[in-house]
Amino acid sequence: MNETSKQLLKLAHAYSHELSQHEVIRQYWGELSLVLKGSVSRGNSDRYSDIDFVFFCEEDDLGHIHAAYHRLGLTDRTDGVFIPIGEWAGHYHFESYATLQGYFDKHDFPQVWEFQQSIPIHDPRQRFSGLIERGSHEFMKEALPFIKNRYLDLHLTLDWMRHPLRRGDSISAHLHAARIVQELCRIAYLLDGKSYPHDKWVSTFLPTTRFGEKHGAEILAYLDVMPNRHNVTAHAELAEYACYAEAEALIGKAGAFIREHYGEHPWIEHWYNYV
Incomplete structure (x- = not known):
């Protein structure tokens, strides 16, 4: 204190x-x-x-x-x-x-x-x-159902982001990217079977979680690749957008963490069948 x-x-x-x-x-x-x-x-x-x-x-x-x-x-x-x-x-x-x-x-x-x-x-x-x-x-004796829902939301948000990126809508892409940071922070606490703070503090206490201790710096650095107002090139391939490719990689690390600590589950790889 x-x-x-x-x-x-x-x-x-x-x-x-x-x-x-x-x-x-x-x-x-x-x-x-x-x-x-x-x-x-x-x-x-x-x-x-x-x-x-x-x-x-x-x-x-x-x-x-x-x-x-x-x-x-x-x-x-x-x-x-x-x-x-x-x-x-x-x-x-x-x-x-x-x-x-x-x-x-x-x-x-x-x-x-x-x-x-x-x-x-x-x-x-x-x-x-x-x-x-x-x-x-x-509370959270059975954390996996909540982890699953948050993980599926991450993939779904990433999937939604591809449309504004390809259309060159940087404002909408920015909102989706911010949501991904929010959800990555939140799932870090759930992965420890814990509740998470309000958004005001959700990144502050991220290092107190196992996933946050390991990947917190990468999650927060992701803010630097969010698209600015005029720098989204329309009609490019998704891999060419850093805010898409890096988010996909971070979500993949969340999936790897789930496998390591909660075992293999079909929705980790085939998330699209569960949303």
């Missing part, structure tokens, strides 16, 4: 004490879990970071809390009572434990990743910690 994160973590504990005295929150304090997430909890804060709190409570309490905030004129928002603290030193909102469980049940990878990295600041009944532990234990 860097020094900025340590300083903000201390501030988070101070704000936690203040929030415990809040006219609405104090009524539910014994039942609430207060969680610190974001760059502070991950330990990589910088000058742009703030304190990102989430309160978790029962679904019924969530409705009562929302109603109390509105009745007291503390907010006019309807998206979870999103409230700034300390003149935008941070902010907080409310979610239910059922919503948290739903992130695991629905395999909402970025949200699961976010809360797996978080720090419980106030969790008196271990509701949040217990849910994260149980959910993480079951």
